[in-house]
Amino acid sequence: xxxxxxxxxxxxxxxxxxxxxxxxxxxxxxxxxxxxxxxxxxxxxxxxxxxxxxxxxxxxxxxxxxxxxxxxxxxxxxxxxxxxxxxxxxxxxxxxxxxxxxxxxxxx
Numbered sequence: 001x002x003x004x005x006x007x008x009x010x011x012x013x014x015x016x017x018x019x020x021x022x023x024x025x026x027x028x029x030x031x032x033x034x035x036x037x038x039x040x041x042x043x044x045x046x047x048x049x050x051x052x053x054x055x056x057x058x059x060x061x062x063x064x065x066x067x068x069x070x071x072x073x074x075x076x077x078x079x080x081x082x083x084x085x086x087x088x089x090x091x092x093x094x095x096x097x098x099x100x101x102x103x104x105x106x107x108x
Contacts, residue, residue, distance in 0.1 A: 024060040028086075032079040043085050051089065055108055062106045064091060 028050050033042045054062050066081045083093075083102055091104035 022060075024058060026054045026057070026059040026062045028054075028062050028064040028081070030079055031081040031085075043081055044088065047081065047085055047089050051106065060108055062091075064104050064106075066102055066104060068100055068102055 028047060031043045031046050033046075051062060064081065064086055066083045066086050068083045083104070086104050086106075089106065091106045093102050094105050095103040097103060
């Protein structure tokens with residue numbers, strides 16, 4: 001896992017100079033909650049559970065590329081999770097590679 005950037009519709013890719021091989025850098029991705037179960041705090045529960053798992057596994061940081069909460073987004077576009085959930089969990093923005101997309105980091 002490493003700091004990443006998004007290009008077009010492609011998945012995040014490493015930022016120049018990023019420590020891509022550090023096994024203590026983890027990523028949180030794809031927190032999709034099925035329709036009918038949304039709005040119940042499940043995304044936050046998944047994220048908090050993942051942070052606990054990462055801490056127990058020896059992670060020094062967890063990075064994510066959620067969608068920002070500006071404007072209306074489709075549920076399909078939020079499969080990576082909304083920015084607000086990551087902010088509430090203690091993640092901080094460290095890059096904005098393109099409009100609507102953030103790179104956030106949680107350090108233990």
